[in-house]
Amino acid sequence: MKKGLFAFLTTAPLLFLSGCESKLVVFDPQGPVARSITELINWSLIWMLLVVVVVFGLFGYIVWKYREKKDNLDYEPPDEHGSTLLEIIWTAIPILIVVALTIPTVKTLYALEEVPQGYEDKEPITIHVTSADxxxxxxxxxxxxxxxxxxxxxxxTPILFKLTSASTMQSFWVPALxxxxxxxxxxxxxxYLIADYPGSYEGQNxxxxxxxYxxxxxxxxxxxxxxxxxxxxxxxxxxxxxxxxxYxxxxxxxxxxxxxxxxxxxxxxxxxxxxSKTYTHPELYRGHGYQGKIFEEEDNYRNKTSDDIDEHDHQEDTEHGGDHSGH
Structure with missing residues (x-):
């Protein structure tokens, strides 16, 4: 029975995860902004894993150590007034964890409002983003x-996106960047967003x-x-x-x-x-037009090295130069 239970526990996750992608986009950053966010996520995961391991470890230890046994069926625990030291410890630990998470989070969020480190001398390209329904x-x-x-x-190259909306509120997100x-x-x-190398990346609301939506x-x-x-x-x-x-x-x-x-x-x-004028059409929200073809092909440049890119830059004709002009 123990062997059967072990086999189930080892194969069950494979059944549930077989339809999932091999890697999450947020854990495969393609630019310095995305990397700083991924590092922050990983830092948070380390602390969460530590909390989970300690809590469940203590839970299992206490349940096992103080379980009912034949030699303690009539045991009655003595009256206790608690431990001041323990109270201080389990109050201080969560505070320290919050501090350990807060400081890097605040530093990262403020850093994201500026041109990423190492690109200060490059002139950003400004692109206005307007969302509409x-x-x-x-x-x-x-x-x-x-x-x-x-x-x-x-x-x-640093890209400065200036974001606004013509109607309702949306959320601009390019997970890889x-x-x-x-x-x-x-x-x-x-x-500010930067792509390390040429590539095709999906954005969404x-x-x-x-x-x-x-x-x-x-x-x-x-x-x-x-x-x-x-x-x-x-x-x-x-x-x-x-x-x-x-328009x-x-x-x-x-x-x-x-x-x-x-x-x-x-x-x-x-x-x-x-x-400015607000362009909302609530009377038209019940139906909408044909879903156009947004993505024409899969990633165009992924897995190319910097050497490939430099060589590609000297070619007179590019393989994908006109595929994404959109007109």
């Missing part, structure tokens, strides 16, 4: 272009805001610098202009595929402005 709009004010449901960035931040109408939050996803495509510059120039030369009427239609609660424009809606509205 149920899509993501990315505006490049310096380049004068705009994309929907995908954002291209150069690798190894960093943590999440809320987007709110008539307000603006900021987030993690704040429930209606029936379409689960499919409110986007792609972050980190490119080599030459690919990124080539893409920007291509968009400027070939993408259509976005009109104010088209207001785009903000209605629908799912869309990828869109690309050679101007930005910042020319006539900035949703972070306290006096």
């Amino acid at each position: 149920w899509k993501w709009i990315f505006s490049y004010p310096e380049e004068g272009i705009e994309t929907v449901n995908y954002v291209n960035i150069p690798a190894d 960093g943590g999440q931040k809320y987007t709110m109408g008539k307000m603006e939050t900021e987030m 993690t704040n429930f805001n209606g029936r379409g 689960a499919d409110m996803k986007f792609e972050v495509l980190a490119q080599t610098r030459s690919e990124y510059d080539k893409w920007v120039q291509e968009v400027k030369e070939t993408a259509p202009k976005l009109t104010e009427e088209e 207001e239609e785009l903000l209605k609660p629908t799912h869309l595929g990828r869109l690309t424009f050679s101007n930005t809606h910042l020319d006539w509205v900035n949703h972070a402005d306290h006096n």
Whole structure:
């Protein structure tokens, strides 16, 4: 019976976990921001594991040591007034654990508000992020272009995302590159993200805001610098202009595929402005349009080394240069 129980305990987890992915995205960071968050998570897990091991260990020890046996069936414990030393110990230990978790958490959170260490001398690229039901709009004010449901960035370069919302509150999250931040109408939050190497990473909304939020996803495509510059120039030369009427239609609660424009809606509205118009359409929330194809293919650059990237940078034609232009 003991052998059967042991076999069950060793194989049961495999049955429950067989459908899970081999690794979680948050534990496979692809940039310095994500790494700092992963290190904080690991630090917290160590302390939680320590607490669990000690508590369950003491529980098992006490249950076994003070169990009822034949030689103590009539045992009556004496009256005790407790131990002052023990009271101090089990009060001080949780306080020390909270301090050990709080200090690195606060330091990490404040550090995330600045350009990551080691990138202070690199000029960040600013991208305005506007969330709407149920899509993501990315505006490049310096380049004068705009994309929907995908954002291209150069690798190894700090990106300053300025986050706001055209309607309801959403949450902007790219697990492989960093943590999440809320987007709110008539307000603006900021987030720095960096991708170590070229790669394709999934972003999503993690704040429930209606029936379409689960499919409110986007792609972050980190490119080599030459690919990124080539893409920007291509968009400027070939993408259509976005009109104010088209933009207001785009903000209605629908799912869309990828869109690309050679101007930005910042020319006539900035949703972070306290006096800006609110684009909500509650009468349309009962139904929405066709779910567009957001991701065209699997990760494009993963597992490439830095040497591969340098060699790739000198090639005149790139394999994936035009696959993600979106227009």
